[in-house]
Amino acid sequence: MNSYINKAKTLEPLNPNKSTGIFGGRSSGILNWNDIAYPHWHKMYKRLVGNYWQADEINMHSDTKEFPFLSNEEREAYLKIIGLLSTLDGPQTRTALLLSLYATDPSVQSIMAVIAQQEAVHNESYSYVLSSVVSLDEQNESFQLGRKDPILLKRNEELINQYNQFVEEATIENILKTLVYTSLLEGLFFYSGFAFFYNLARNNKMVGTSTMISYINRDELEHGRFISELFRATLDENPDLNTKELVTWVYEHFQKSVDLEIEWSKYVLGDVEGIDLEEMEGYIKYRANKMLRMMGLNDIYPDNIENPMKWIRAYVDNVDGTKTDFFEQRSRQYTKTSDLNGFDDL
Template sequence: MTKSYEAINWNEIEDTIDKATWEKLTEQFWLDTRIPLSNDLDDWRKMTDQEHYLVGHVFGGLTLLDTLQSQDGMSSLKQSTRTQHELAVLNNIEFMESVHAKSYSSIFETLHTPAEINEIFDWTNTNEFLQYKANRINQIYQEGTQLQRKVASVFLETFLFYSGFYTPLWYLGHNKMNNVAEIIKLILRDESVHGTYIGYKFQLGFNELGEDEQAELKMWLYELLLDLYSNEEKYTKLLYDEIGWTESVLTFLRYNANKALMNLGQDPLFPDGAEDVNPIVMNGISTTTSNHDFFSQVGNGYRLGQVEAMSDDDYNID
C-alpha cells in the first residue's frame, strides 16, 4: 500500500523554535544584486596589490565553504529531522547558502579581471588547507551520525568562516569597501541564525543521550575542533603573515570557536573573549540592524523592516 503523504501544517507547531526561525530567516531575506558594489571601486583602486590579493583569496575560500554548505551540508542534515517545519527551515538555509556563495562571485566580477578570477578559483580548488577543512567537514556530512553532522555544520558556520570574515570587517572598521562589507554583514546575520538554530537542534539530541554517550561525543567534538583549529592556523598564516594580521585573526578565530561551542551547549575551550578581539573588527561583527538599514543605499523599493539577529538566549533549552 502506498504510504500516505502528509501536508505540512504551519498552524500546528511542534517546536516553536522552528516557526520563530522560519520567520526570522524570511524577514531578513536579501539578494546580492541589490547591493551597489561598484561604489567601492574608488577604495579598491587606492589599495595595494597585496591587499587585492588578500581580499580575492579570502573570498575564494569563503566561496568554497558556502558551496560545501549548500551542496552537501544541509542535505545531510535533512536526512534526520524532528519535524516537517525543521525540514522547511533547512530548505531555507540551503537556499541562502547558495545566495552567499553567489554573492562572492558578484564581488569578484566587480573588483577583479577575468584572469584574476580564474587564478582565485584555481587557488581555492587546490589550496591544501582549504581542501583539508572542506574534506574533513564533508567526510562527517557523508559518514557521521546526525549529531556529528550538526557539530560539523556549526563549526563551519560559526568558526571556520571567520578567518575570511576578518578582512572585510577590518576594512569596514576603517570606512573602506563599505558595500562589500555590507554583503558580509548580511551573511553574518544569516549565519548567526543558522549556527544557533542547528546548535539548538544538536542540544535536543545530545540531551537524550546517556552519560557515556555524551562523554564520548564531547571528546569527539573537542578533538575535531582542535584539529580544525590546527589547520586554520596554517591557513591564516598563509593568508595574513605578509600583511601582519595573523595573531589578530587567530584571536578572532578562537573567540568564534568558543561561540560555536556555546551554540552546541558546550563549555568554551579558549581563553579569548570579546575584549581580546580587535575592537574595530568587533564593531563590524555586530549583526543587528537597530541603528542601520542594510538596504538604505539601494532605495526604498528594497527596504526591509528592522530585524535583529537571534541571540543564544533565544535557544535556551535548559
Template sequence: MTSEFKNTPNYEAINWNNIEDLIDKLTWEKLTEQFWLDTRIPLSNDLDDWRTLSANEKDIVGKVFGGLTLLDTLQSEDAIERLRQSVRTQHEEAVLNNIQFMESVHAKSYSSIFSTLNSKAEIEEIFRWTNSNELIQYKAKKINDIYKNGTDLQAKAASVLLESFLFYSGFFAPLYYLGNNKLANVAEIIKLIIRDESVHGTYIGYKFQLGYNELPENEQDDLKAWVYEVLFELYQNESQFTQLIYDQVGWTEKVKVFIRYNANKALQNLGFDPLFPDTAEDVDPIVMNGISTGTSNHDFFSQVGNGYLLGAVEAMQNDDYTKWMN
C-alpha cells in the same frame, strides 16, 4: 486506480497551524524577515576604495572570498542534504530548505564581488587557487567526511563548527576594512551573511542540543570529547591558513584572536564550554566596530536593510531562544 497505493503510508501536508517545536516557526520567520539578495547592494561604489589597496591587500581579499565561496558551496550542496536525514519535524525540514537556499545566495554573492572588483583572469586565478589549496581543501574535506560518515549529531556539530567558526578567518578582512571606512558595500554583504550564519549556527546548535540531551551520560561524554578534538584539529589548520593569508600584511595574530573567539561561539552554540580564553574584549576593536555598524544601504521599496543584532552566543534554552528571535 485508487487501490494502487492503498498499502502505502499517506503523504502528509505540512501544517503551519500545528507547530510541534516553536523554535522551527520562530526561525522560519526570522530567516524570511531578513531575506536579501546581492543584487541590491551597489558594489561598484567600492571601486575607488579598491584602487587604493596594495597588491597584497587585494590578494588577501580575493583568497579569503575564494575560500568562503568553497565553504558556502559545501554547505549548500552537502550539509543540508545530510541534516535532512535526521529532522524531527516537517517544519524543521522547511527551515533547512531556507538555509540551503541562502547558502547558495552567499556563494553567489562572492562571485558578484569578484565580477565587480576583479578581471576575468584574476577571477580564474582565484578559483584555481581555491580549488587546489591544501589548507582550504583540508577543512572542506574534514567537514564533508563527517557529513558522509559521521552520526546525525556529529553532522550537526560539524555544521555548527563551519557556520560559527570556520567562516570567520575570511570575514576578518572585510570587517577590518569597514572599520576603517573602506569597502563599505562589500562589507555590507559580509554583514548580511554573518547575520544569516548567526541564525543558522544557533538553530542547528539548538537541534544538536535536543539530541545530545537524550543520550546516556557515557555517550554524551564521548561525543563532547569528539567535538573538542575535531575543533582543535580545525583550529590548527585554520591557524596555518591564517598565517598563509595574513602574514603579508601583519594581521595574523589579530585574526587568530578573532577565530578563537568564534570557535568559542561555536562551542557555546552546541551547549559546551569555551576552549580558548579569548573574549569579545580581546578582538580587534576595529573589527568589532565593523560588526556593530548599523543599517546602511536600506532599500525603501522592498523594506529590506541590514540593520541587525548578532545572535547571543550563550547556550540557550527554549525561552532564551524565543527572546532572542523576537
C-alpha cells in the same frame, strides 16, 4: 547500535502531523506551525525569512574603482578569502538540503530549506563581488583555490571527510557529527575572512563588499544558532549517543579546527596592514568557546572568554539580537546594479 536511517517519506497520512522525532521519527509530512514538537523554532524560521536579501541589490561601483588601488597584499587576500568563502558555502547548500531529506520533523525540513536557499545566495554573492573588481580569468582562478591551494585543502580536509561520510553512511551519529562541522563552518571558519573585509571597511575601503559580508555574517549567525539547537535536540532525543566518546570527539575536532583556522589566518592575513594576528588568534578561540556553549558544552580556551576584537561588532547584527549596523550610519547606496557591473556577463 547506530543503525542507518532512511530518508523521510514525502507524505505518510497514517502518521501524526507533529513529529515523534527529528531524525528517524514518524510524521505525516503535513506542517502546522502551531503544532510542532519544538514551538520556538517557528520564531527561528521567521527570523531567517526576515533576513531575505539579494546580491545584486548592493552597489559595488565604489569597490570597482577602489580595488586597483589596494595594496598587493590586500588584493591577494581579497581573492583568496573569496575563494575560501565560496568553497564553504557551495557544499553547505547541498549539506543543508541533505539533512532536510532525513529529517522526519517537517519544521526542520522547512528551516533547512531556507538555510540552503540563503547559502545559495551567499555563493552567488561571491561571484557578484568578483565580477565587479576583476576579470573573468581572475574570478575563475579565485574559485579554483578550494581545489588547489594546499593550505586551504589542509584546512578543509576534516570538514570534507565528515560531510562525505554522512553521504555514504546516513546514521544519526553521522548526522550529529555533520551538525558539529556545520556549526564550525557557520560560527568559526568564516570569521578570519569576515575580519579582513571589516578591516578594509573601517579604513574606508571596499565598503560595498563589506556590506555584502555583513548580510552574509548576519545569516550565518542565525544558521549557527539553529544548528546548535538542532544538535542539542537530536542528542536529547538519542541519549544512547550522548557518550563520553562523542563529547571527546567534539572537543578534539573543535581544537583541530581552531588550530587550522589560526594557521589559515596567518597564511592569508600575515601581510595585511591593520590585522593583529595575536588578536585574530584570540578571536578564533573566543568564537570556538561561544559555539561550544551554544551546543551545551564547555569552554576549551579559558583565557579567551571575552571578544578581543570588539570593533567587529559594529559591522553586523549580533546573534543575541542587539542590532548595531555600522553601515546604517553611512550613506550607503542599497540599489540594484546588476545591469551596470557586468555580473550578467558571467
